[in-house]
Amino acid sequence: MDLSISSPLCGAFVAAPTSTLILSPKSRFFRSFKPRNSYLNHPLVPRQYFPIRAQVSDPAVDDDFVIADVPHLTSFLPDLPTYPNPLQNSQAYAIVKQTFVRPEDVVAQKIVVQRDSSRGKHFRRAGPREKVYFTSEEVRACIVTCGGLCPGINTVIREIVCGLNYMYGVNDILGIQGGYRGFYSKNTLTLTPKVVNDIHKRGGTFLLTSRGGHDTQKIVDNIQDRGINQVYIIGGDGTQRGAARIFEEVEKRGLKVAVAGIPKTIDNDIAVIDKSFGFDTAVEEAQRAINAAHVEVESVENGIGIVKLMGRYSGFIAMFATLASRDVDCCLIPESPFYLEGKDGLFEFIEERLKENGHIVIVVAEGAGQEYLAQSMHGINEKDASGNRLLLDVGLWLTQNIKDHFTKERKMAINMKYIDPTYMIRAIPSNASDNIYCTLLAQSAVHGAMAGYTGFTVGPVNSRHAYIPISHVTETQNTVKLTDRMWARLLASTNQPSFLNCDESRGGKVCKDTIDLINNMKITST
Numbered sequence: 001m002d003l004s005i006s007s008p009l010c011g012a013f014v015a016a017p018t019s020t021l022i023l024s025p026k027s028r029f030f031r032s033f034k035p036r037n038s039y040l041n042h043p044l045v046p047r048q049y050f051p052i053r054a055q056v057s058d059p060a061v062d063d064d065f066v067i068a069d070v071p072h073l074t075s076f077l078p079d080l081p082t083y084p085n086p087l088q089n090s091q092a093y094a095i096v097k098q099t100f101v102r103p104e105d106v107v108a109q110k111i112v113v114q115r116d117s118s119r120g121k122h123f124r125r126a127g128p129r130e131k132v133y134f135t136s137e138e139v140r141a142c143i144v145t146c147g148g149l150c151p152g153i154n155t156v157i158r159e160i161v162c163g164l165n166y167m168y169g170v171n172d173i174l175g176i177q178g179g180y181r182g183f184y185s186k187n188t189l190t191l192t193p194k195v196v197n198d199i200h201k202r203g204g205t206f207l208l209t210s211r212g213g214h215d216t217q218k219i220v221d222n223i224q225d226r227g228i229n230q231v232y233i234i235g236g237d238g239t240q241r242g243a244a245r246i247f248e249e250v251e252k253r254g255l256k257v258a259v260a261g262i263p264k265t266i267d268n269d270i271a272v273i274d275k276s277f278g279f280d281t282a283v284e285e286a287q288r289a290i291n292a293a294h295v296e297v298e299s300v301e302n303g304i305g306i307v308k309l310m311g312r313y314s315g316f317i318a319m320f321a322t323l324a325s326r327d328v329d330c331c332l333i334p335e336s337p338f339y340l341e342g343k344d345g346l347f348e349f350i351e352e353r354l355k356e357n358g359h360i361v362i363v364v365a366e367g368a369g370q371e372y373l374a375q376s377m378h379g380i381n382e383k384d385a386s387g388n389r390l391l392l393d394v395g396l397w398l399t400q401n402i403k404d405h406f407t408k409e410r411k412m413a414i415n416m417k418y419i420d421p422t423y424m425i426r427a428i429p430s431n432a433s434d435n436i437y438c439t440l441l442a443q444s445a446v447h448g449a450m451a452g453y454t455g456f457t458v459g460p461v462n463s464r465h466a467y468i469p470i471s472h473v474t475e476t477q478n479t480v481k482l483t484d485r486m487w488a489r490l491l492a493s494t495n496q497p498s499f500l501n502c503d504e505s506r507g508g509k510v511c512k513d514t515i516d517l518i519n520n521m522k523i524t525s526t
Contacts, residue, residue, distance in 0.1 A: 021266040064118040067106055070448075070456035070467045073133055073258065073478040076251050080452070081132040086168055101127035103273065107466040109272070123466035126458055128167075133404045133452035134258075136169035140387035141449075143191065144176035144183070144241070145205040146235035149265040152236060152438045155200040155206060159230050159442030161191045166415035167443070168450055174228070176204070180242060181213030200435060203427040210481035214242040220249045223257060230258045230449045236265040237474045240457055244470040247455035261457035261470055262441050266426060269314035269477045272468055273459030277438050279317070281431045282310065286321035290363065291423035294327040297359035300415040304350065304360055304402060308395030308420045313367030314479045319490055329353050329360045330496040332394075334367035335480045336487070338499040340401060346484035347405050349497055354414075362398075366422070369394050395420055438464055 059300045074080055085100065089183035093099045110120035110327055143160055144155055157175070175189035176182040189207070190193070199206045223231060223246075233243040240261045247259040263270045268279040289307050298305025309318045315333020322331040330349060333339055340346045353360040373392040399418045406412040430438060437460075444458045456467045480487055482500075 029484070042290035042388050061207065064120075066119075068109075068123055068469055068472060071247070071251070071454050073256060073452040073454055076254060077256055080133050080256065082133060083135055085130055085132050086136065088130075090167065092119060092167075098344075099128065099132040099400050101125050102127075104478075107461045107464040108363050109461055111462050118369040123461055124453075124466050126448060126467050128447045129451035132168075132450045134168075134450055136171075136269055137171050137358075138172070139164070139168070139170045139230055139450075140172045140226070140228050141170060141230035141232065142176050142188070142223075142236065143175040143207065143232045144179065144226055145207050145209045145264075146179040146233070146239040147209060147211060148236070148266070149204050149209065149262065149426045150264050150276075150278035151203065151285075151426070151428055152277040152434045153205040153209075153264065153440035154196075154202055155430055155435050156262055156264075156277065156442050157191075157205070157232055158200050159439045160446060162193050163194045163443045163446040165193050167446065174226070178208045178341040179210035180215075180219060181210060182208070184215065185213075188226075200438075201429055203429050210289075214245070216242075216249050218253075219246055220253065223250070224253070224255060228332075228470040229256055230260070232260050232262065232445060232449070234262045234264050236263070237477065239264070240470050241474045244474065247470070250454070252480045258452065258454040259435060259456075260445040260449045260454070261473075262445055263457050263459055266317070267314050269312075269479065270459070270473050271340060271476045271478045272472050273461060274463065275460070277305070277434050278430060279294065279320075280433045281356065281428065282317050282425050283320045283324060284387060285327055285428055285432055286317060286421065286426045289419050289424075290321060290325045290327055290361065293417055293419050294325075294359075294361050296417040299359060299414070301358065302354050302406075302412060302414045303358070304354075304362070304414055305417040305419070306362045306364060306395060306399050306402075308364050308366055308393075308422065310394055310422055310425065312367045313477055315365040315368065316362055316480060318363050318368075319480055319487070322363050323490055325363075327361055328363050329357075329494055330362045330488060331494060332362065332364040332368040332398075334365055334370070336368075336482055336499060337371075338369060339372070340405070344497045344499070346497075346499075347402070349400065351410070351412075353408075354412075364394055365400060366391055366394060369398070373397050387423075423439055 005421055064158055086102060087099055105125040106122040107125050108122050109119060112120070140159075140166055143157055148309050161173055163171055171192075173191040175191045177186040177189060180186075196206065210312070231243075231246065233239060233246075235242075241262060243259055243261045249490050250257045250259060263273060263276055264278070265276045266278045266282050268276050270276050277286050286307075286309050289309075293305030293307050297305040310517070311317050311334060313334055315331075315335055316331050322328040330346070332346075338346055350360055350362075372390060373394060395418060399416055403414065403416050406414045423434075440460075441458055444467075448456060448458060453467055455475050457470050458465060459467070459473070460466070
């Protein structure tokens with residue numbers, strides 16, 4: 001069996017007439033190793049080849065190269081005809097050296113490896129294919145946006161429309177209004193490049209949105225009745241789970257309908273992909289709130305500023321905004337437990353900073369300290385229409401507790417400033433970086449649907465866009481790993497306490513029980 005894989009890990013893989021990949025000693029990866037006996041058991045020898053085992057889709061092959069493949073229309077409609085991709089005649093691609101992605105091109109999920117380690121999981125590389133499974137005339141596409149707002153939604157809508165029209169000559173594109181329930185309870189909009197020309201300059205979603213309302217049978221009935229054969233679904237993990245159910249029902253009915261998901265979450269908590277669109281914009285806009293808090297507190301005596309940012313289960317916005325600002329003294333996120341009183345507690349840290357600097361700025365993610373709040377306040381077990389647990393307001397709770405501690409117990413005069421810019425951040429248009437990112441996401445989704453892939457979501461994996469099975473981005477959430485270096489960088493930047501139990505006998509290292517607790521900690525919506 002011939003297999004040739006292009007990988008960013010190595011300079012060159014050489015095709016071999018078996019399921020084994022051969023690594024040439026002439027590759028850059030190979031030449032980077034020095035022949036030290038402590039690492040290699042033998043010196044490098046010219047023309048000597050070392051095999052790297054590779055698992056392919058054949059389950060009989062017991063190897064470690066795994067492709068997490070996405071469904072294809074031919075999996076349940078094997079006799080579909082193919083057509084030449086219109087891009088081969090496109091002026092835009094006329095000068096491109098390699099217009100089409102090769103079938104064997106994959107993207108590695110794990111790029112930091114050791115010589116004897118597993119190659120890990122790989123995903124199909126996103127991009128245009130030489131053959132497509134739809135003609136321009138037969139395509140009737142629809143776009144729907146679900147869940148909360150996020151910078152960049154309108155850019156994704158615009159680029160899906162323009163990508164279908166400019167690259168593939170598709171003229172029949174519908175906009176589903178009001179989220180999933182819009183399939184069966186709302187009218188549709190006809191979308192053209194002219195209609196969506198400037199919507200990327202606006203915040204929100206041009207198509208309206210809602211939470212919940214997912215009824216798989218009604219949605220697929222509507223898709224079938226309207227003759228829709230490409231569905232583009234923009235939303236978070238709950239929305240993507242709904243997209244998976246739509247795909248399963250489409251497959252069950254044997255419909256020629258490609259279902260493509262574009263993951264959306266301002267919190268950056270989608271698993272597998274490098275980041276979600278709108279995240280860069282959110283971090284940039286959060287700087288305004290942090291800067292305002294800093295100006296306020298340094299202009300008064302004993303100023304304490306608290307800025308609450310988004311981050312229901314993941315503290316990425318708070319962490320990156322803190323690292324970018326340099327004006328933040330303490331960052332509190334859902335993944336890292338904290339406590340107020342006692343040695344190395346938050347109250348003690350605040351008092352130290354007030355004595356040193358005369359002011360302090362604290363950034364807190366909305367999901368931080370929820371267990372702490374539940375002990376002192378009446379817990380809320382309700383959920384929103386998307387199934388997310390309703391959170392207690394940690395910003396107001398923290399503000400009140402700090403105020404009570406210093407004014408009543410410590411008898412200190414303080415000036416509290418509380419800023420919650422959540423809806424201001426959600427509602428703005430995407431910045432330049434996110435606009436480019438949204439364009440790549442939209443075009444990758446269009447290429448995938450035209451190539452016959454379905455039941456997939458798209459996103460960058462190690463900076464290379466890939467087609468990912470929806471289940472991979474919905475089975476878990478992306479959270480800040482306290483045991484990784486990025487959180488350590490933040491602690492080093494702010495010099496705040498870690499709020500973790502440290503063992504002085506181990507040079508200040510966190511005790512094993514605490515590390516095990518962190519590694520096993522799961523932040524869920526239930």
